[in-house]
Amino acid sequence: MELSRSTLASLDSSENQLREKATAILSAASIVVPVAAVALSGAPTSAAIPFGVAASAYFWCARSCGAALFPKDRRMGLLGGNLPKMTVESNAELRQMQASAIGYLDDFCRQNEAILETAAAKVREAIIALGVEILALVAALVSMLLH
Numbered sequence: 001m002e003l004s005r006s007t008l009a010s011l012d013s014s015e016n017q018l019r020e021k022a023t024a025i026l027s028a029a030s031i032v033v034p035v036a037a038v039a040l041s042g043a044p045t046s047a048a049i050p051f052g053v054a055a056s057a058y059f060w061c062a063r064s065c066g067a068a069l070f071p072k073d074r075r076m077g078l079l080g081g082n083l084p085k086m087t088v089e090s091n092a093e094l095r096q097m098q099a100s101a102i103g104y105l106d107d108f109c110r111q112n113e114a115i116l117e118t119a120a121a122k123v124r125e126a127i128i129a130l131g132v133e134i135l136a137l138v139a140a141l142v143s144m145l146l147h
Contacts, residue, residue: 007109011116018119022068025061025126032058032133044147050140054133061129068122 032054090097 011109011112014116015119018116018123019069021123022065022119022126025123025130026065029058029061029065029126029130029133032137044144046147047140047143050136050143054136054140057129057133057136061126061133064122064126064129068119068126
């Protein structure tokens with residue numbers, strides 16, 4: 001049971017790290033809005049396409065970060081005080097109840113690991129979107145400088 005509890009604590013730590021990364025990525029991606037607003041006022045037509053790509057990448061990044069920040073169906077585990085109470089009420093042996101509790105905790109850990117893997121994939125997706133956004137902004141700015 002201690003191993004399951006420590007695994008749940010480790011998953012909590014991983015989730016917090018993913019949330020911090022997603023928040024930082026979203027903050028960095030937010031540059032597209034003010035840059036595009038300033039640049040589009042006097043931008044040539046050739047810069048509109050890269051700015052459009054940058055805006056699309058920003059929305060892709062924001063959506064991915066949102067999915068990473070708010071994972072669904074995460075489970076926390078069992079309340080330890082319920083185990084002895086359930087043992088007495090059901091006339092079960094403590095070892096049977098401990099085995100059941102361990103099985104539940106292991107299932108929670110597996111489910112939470114899958115949820116965190118999905119959140120990590122969304123953070124990777126957000127990083128790619130941020131890269132696309134930055135490249136599109138650079139292309140738009142170069143286009144503006146050349147005109």
